[in-house]
Amino acid sequence: MSKRTPVPDFDVSSLIADCVAKASVDSGSQLVLAYSGGVDSEVLALGLANFARDNPQYRYLLVHVHHGLSSNADAWAAHCQSQAAKYNLPIEIKRVEVKIGPRLSIEAQARNARYEAITSLMAAGDGLLTAHHLDDQLETVLLALKRGLGPKGLSAMGEVQTFDNNKQLLRPLLSISREQIESLAASQAIVHIEDESNQDSKFDRNFLRLEIIPKLKARWSSIAVTASRSAALCAQQQAVIDEEVSKRLPSYIVPVSQGNGTAFELSDLSEQDLNWQLLLLRGYIEYLGFAPLSQVQLEQALYQLLDAKPDAKIELRLGDTLIRRFRGRAYLSSVEAEHAERIAKSVFELDLTSLLSSASVRAGECVKAGNAETRLGFGVSELATLWVCSSAKSDRVRFPNTDEKVSVRFSVAGSTRCSPHNRQKGRELKKLWQEYGIPPWEREKVPFIFYNDVLVCAVGYWIEKAFICRDVSAGLSFKVVASN
Known part of the structure; x- marks a missing residue:
């Protein structure tokens, strides 16, 4: 007599309802x-279909990302469309290209492409449901340990989290084990795909899932639960920090002092003990949105910033972050953004004749020249805008x-003699930069206007x-504005 598979004692629709309530997702979102299309997301999709029937106040969307990395990718997309029709839920198939290279992690690149594709279909206040479960949490904790992360990394995944412009990330299955999910799928004959890359x-x-975690569970059957508990305690401590x-x-x-952006004050930081120095620098990095x-990198940066000689040129490249x-x-x-903004040409010619002749200018007014602003591209994130x-x-x-x-020219020689309208005496450009407190790496980004070969103005300064x-x-009037 065959052993009967026990019916799981959890209801996915109820778990979704709990998450939506905790996240306070507004009606109409x-x-x-x-x-x-894997077993985890199929179980969650079925639960969402049941939840949707009782909650018409929300809008619903399934998003399947077609990475094109497998020969089965088209079949998987077709499967998801078929299942979505059965669930009576709308679906969007998003095709993406995953960057592949010798120094690129396919996992990370696919994850980033998937995230961008899905969030492009969301607005502030919307909720993103993922099928992460208890065993995924254990994997995340183990990977955090492997990377040497602190409480923030060991906090792993939360059931409800806010991200990216007030969107809500919901993980209804985070307290449910992989075995429970597979058992539910089997009991309800849920059809799902099998990704061979798994x-x-x-x-x-995959290494953890296939080779390590089964051995850990064989020795300690509740390790996924206890690891999740440890992650919750780390999250609690991190919240206080x-x-x-x-x-x-x-x-x-x-x-x-000039332009946009912020800097991090070091004089007061040196008065703090080492632990707070590290926490505050880490906090500033997070505040700016950098990885x-x-x-070790934080300690290296802190040592260079605080202990190097005052006149030493400090420039540290740590991953994509330049300090x-x-x-x-x-x-x-x-680093990547600065490379993208590197000026391709040092001089831009500008014909103002037709532009000015079309401008309607009356005394006391400030209007755009012509029907639209004239934009002089000198990078990716900034533009010079001409106004009459x-x-x-x-x-x-x-x-x-x-x-x-x-x-329009850039990187004008520091020996250039300038006569700013806002100071009595003229001075060399390099002395003016020191007077304005402009960091050396920012000076080459300032556009200068010339009539023939004669300096007319430094845009934004004089x-x-x-x-x-x-x-x-x-x-x-020449202005520098951020691009949209």
Whole structure:
């Protein structure tokens, strides 16, 4: 006589209801399910279908991401569409390209592509449901231990979390084991797909799932439950740390003297003990949205920022994070973003004749030249915008003469003699940069306007005295704005 499989003692629809209530998802918001078609997401999809019948106040969407990494990818997408029709839930198939290279993790690249594809279909306040379960939590804790992470990493996954512009991440199955899920699927004859890559032990999670966790469970049957408990305790302690850091951190964050962005004040930081120095620097890195650094990297950065000679040039590259020091402050930027913004050309020619002739300018007004702003691309994240302005309240550049060619230039020599309208005496450019407190790496990003080969203005800083409008006649005002 065959052994009868016990019916699982959990209801997926009720678990979803609990998560939605904890997340306080508003009526009219969308509940989106990351739908792979595997056994875990199929069980969650069936539960969502049951929940949807009783809760019409929400909108629903299944999202299947087609990575194109398997020869079965088309079949999986077709399966998900078929199942969605049975569940009476709308579905979106998102095709993505996964970057593959010798130094790239396929797991990480696929995960990032999947995340971007799914969240592109969500708005603030929407809820994203994933089928992570108790054994996934154990895998996450073990991977955090392997990476040497602290309480934040060991906190692993929460049942409800806020992310990305007030969206809600819901994991209704986080307290349910893989065995329970598979048992439920078998008892209800739920059809699901099998991803062959799940059997490849070269991937870390698969290695843990196939070779390590079964042995751990054979020795300690409740290890997934106890590991989840430890993760919850770490999350509790991390919440206290985060609250205290959030109170102290603002006093260390200062706006840059010119332009946008912030810097991290180091003079006060040196007065703290080492533990708080590390916590505050880590907090600032997180505040800026950069990837977290390891403890060794944090200690290395802290040593360089606080202990190196005052005149030493500090420039650390740690992954994609670039850390620099200037005048007792730390500046962080993205290596990849700076590379993307590197100026391809040093000079842009600009023909203003037709633009100015089409501008309708009246005294006391400041309008865009022509039907739209003229944008001079000098990078990816910033643009120079030309305005025609007749208001005497703003500083303006006189119009170019017919024989004067207008150009935008960068990386102007520091020895260039300048005569700013806002100071009495002229001075070399490099001295002005020091006076303005502009970090060396930011100086090459400042656009300069020239008429022929004569400097007219440094956009955002000054106008040369010889070119400033002295009366109420119309003039030009150049501004630097962030791109949309």
